[in-house]
Amino acid sequence: MSNPSDELAARMAAAYNAGEMAQVVALGEQAAAGDSTGEFIALLLGSAQQATGRMDEAIETFSRLSQQHPAVSAYWNNLAVVRRQRGDLDAAEQAFLTAQSLAPDDADVRYNLGLLYTQQRRWPFARQSLMDAVALAPAFIEARLQAAHACYVCGDNTGQEAMLAGAAHWPAQPAEQALMLAAMLSVQGDLPAAFDALARAQLPDGLDGHAMRLRIVARRIALLERSNQMPVALRELQQLPLATLDALPPDDARTRAEGWAAHAALALRAADYAEAADFYRRIAALRVDDESVAAANFGLAAAYDKVGMSRESWAAASAAHAAQLSIARDVVPELLAPDSQPLAMSGHIVSRATYEAWTPLAAPPAERSPIFVVGFPRSGTTLLEQMIDAHADFRSMDERAFIHELTEGMALVGQRYPEDLARLDQTDADHLRAAYFRMVADVLPDLGTRRLVDKNPLNMLCLPMIMRLFPEARIILCLRHPCDVLLSCSMQPFRSPAFMLLCSSLQRLAHGYVQAFEQWHRHVETFSPRVLEWRYESVVSQFDDHVARLGRFLDVADASSMARFAEHARAKRYISTPSYAQVTQGIHRKAVDRWHAYREAFAPVLPMLRPMMEKLGYDD
Known part of the structure; x- marks a missing residue:
């Protein structure tokens, strides 16, 4: 006579493999009601609850599994993933660390922990955990991509290049990841691979797919402008009409901001400073994230500077640095101390x-x-x-x-x-x-x-x-x-977190x-x-x-x-x-x-600079 639990497990497994998650949940709940759940049945039930968005129930299921089988790393990892998705990040970290202690060579655990740290913007921790995952599984492309991104944020160019080795031959990526990959490849100077990553991006269906197409066009324009291919960039801009951006859903601020940024950059290059400034003000007002706010205000500072609006330009640059300071705070918090030295090498004599x-x-x-x-x-x-x-x-x-x-x-x-x-x-x-x-x-x-x-x-x-x-x-x-140097530094969006802090005032x-x-x-x-x-x-x-x-x-x-x-x-x-x-x-x-147009801003630092200015052969 067959065991009912075995039959139920087989039916649940068949439904799971067929993608019928609601059926898996229904069968699993019957088992729970009859108190005949086994380990495998509970695992299928928790996974299906997670897949159908029933996060609280999935947490309960995986919590029970991890308590009943505390030496099984996979159950702690599953619990941690669901807690992360639910937004309970501190509890998720503890579960991930438990899973890692049980299985230190499991690349998936380190990858998932790295994603958690990325979500928390704890970038140095994310970088280390994701690079550890790659060290354990060098062919783990998702881990390589996320590790490269963490290196990118941390200003670790060498680590980023190592993680992206062979990226030109990776399979096509989902659109969001393709945008990330293209940005990093372009920083490395590999424009052909960046454009190819965008061309092969896997788009979602429906309105999300439409928005992604616009974002990909905007990224292509940014790459073309960044590589001084202006005629091609202007032709691409025709695929990004303002009316289309205006018609986006009100909550799709990111697509709108990226589209406006493409228009702004080309307006700035065409010396249409009023139009560029208008776009940058609109982008900054959306406040998509710190990166977007910083970039928009740096662009706005450049536009104002070109037309002699030095006070407005300096205010925009200051707003950009405030946003960059928030970015740097997540990467190099130790440099926020008043006595810190962002240029640490200057102390080596x-x-x-x-x-x-x-x-x-x-x-x-x-x-x-x-x-x-x-x-x-x-x-x-x-x-x-x-x-x-x-x-x-x-x-x-x-x-x-x-x-x-x-x-x-x-x-x-x-x-x-x-x-x-x-x-x-x-x-x-x-x-x-x-x-x-x-x-x-x-x-x-x-x-x-x-x-x-x-x-x-x-x-x-x-x-x-x-x-x-x-x-x-x-x-x-x-x-x-020196004052022209410092003014120019103050107007530029440097990627190095240490240099962001150096330029913050x-x-x-x-x-x-x-x-x-x-x-x-x-x-x-x-x-x-x-x-x-x-x-x-x-x-x-x-x-x-x-x-x-x-x-x-x-x-x-x-x-x-x-x-x-x-x-x-x-x-x-x-x-x-x-x-x-x-x-x-x-x-x-x-x-x-x-710098003469910004003399008022420089007045407080001239006494500090003057001895070095004289030594270098400059005066004020």
Whole structure:
């Protein structure tokens, strides 16, 4: 005679496999009423209750299962997932941690815990948990995508690239994930893969599908504008008529905001500043999320600045920084302390006496060393990078933090930076150089015999590492009036959480600027590197002379191609820094002395800046 419970379990399993969740629930509830539920029946019942949105009942079922079988990780994981979906996030975390303690090698548990931390905006925890899931299951694409996103939010570009390795060959993604993937691939400069991810996005049915199509068009326009493909972007804009955006349901603020943002960006590029400002004000008013509010206010600040409305521009930029501060608070809360140092590297000093005690090591000559372009952000480093890259003998790799990552790599093997640079032997130094060039090869596999241009402004804070590995390297320090630099930084949406915090107030930004240059000058006195000072204002006024001077510094016989950098930048398509549009326009004086229109805002920080301004050859 067959067991009734076994028959019921078989009927429930058949209904479950057929997708008939309501039937599973009905059968399971009959079993519960008869008090004959077994472990498998309860599991099917809880899963069906979850699938049909009966979350409270699913929580009760999975709670009972996990209490009856406390050593089974899967039941705790199921309970945690339902609690997360129900919004009981603290209880969900405890259940996930219990599941993880029972099955530390279960990638699904770590993935689900990472999703919980993402929902809580606890980004460092999300990043670690999701990357742990990928380490356990490297082919787990959903985990790789979410881990990459957490890295993206945390400003971990290297981690993001590692998580997205091979993403161009991933299966088509649901539309929301495809939008996320395209955004990250574009940041890496892989525009073909970004456009392909959007083209293959899996759209939902009905009104949701219609909204997603509009969001995909808006993202395509953003990518086209970001890569300076303006004619194509304008053609795409015809697929995003304002009437269609206005007809969206009132609660679909995100689609409307993204559509308006596409219109605003192209209006700004077309110098229709009034229209751009109108769109940005409307987007900011929707308050979709902190990212949207920050981006809209940065755009609004740019539009106001173009028409000389400096007070309104500064107010919009301040609103943008307030929104970014909320973002950074979730990523680097430790930097919110008044005495924190967002530019932590500025505190690392190597004295002359320490340097003289370094063991001499063999190193590459100048012609086989990178050319380092450094300076505080917004000092003209991207313009210079494109100039050098326009010459056939050189190749830049956009902005990479590889030198900084070497300093972090020392810590991973128990070495202190910069103190233990003195203890490196030849093998250590060779390994560090090899690690650097491996990272370069991932970005520039076709570098060949061309000389590498490593442009990262804040490599100015890593001069000890540069001098230990490449003591003969040529270094170009980009200079610009400090107040113009700080104004430009204040108007830009930087992705680095630490830099968001640095720019959150002009006082903090000015302090960071002074610290950076105090360290730089101390290290120049210590190391006596081969440095060319590249002063933005002089380049603008005496361009040809400075191109020739640059050629002599780099031992280039004919530097004329460097003068055609704007044409080169337009052909390059993707430039990762905020200067992506400006460098395509050639040399002009519009960016010189912009800060005078904002003198009132700068008055409180001028006493702090003035000694450094004088040292750099500037006045107010």
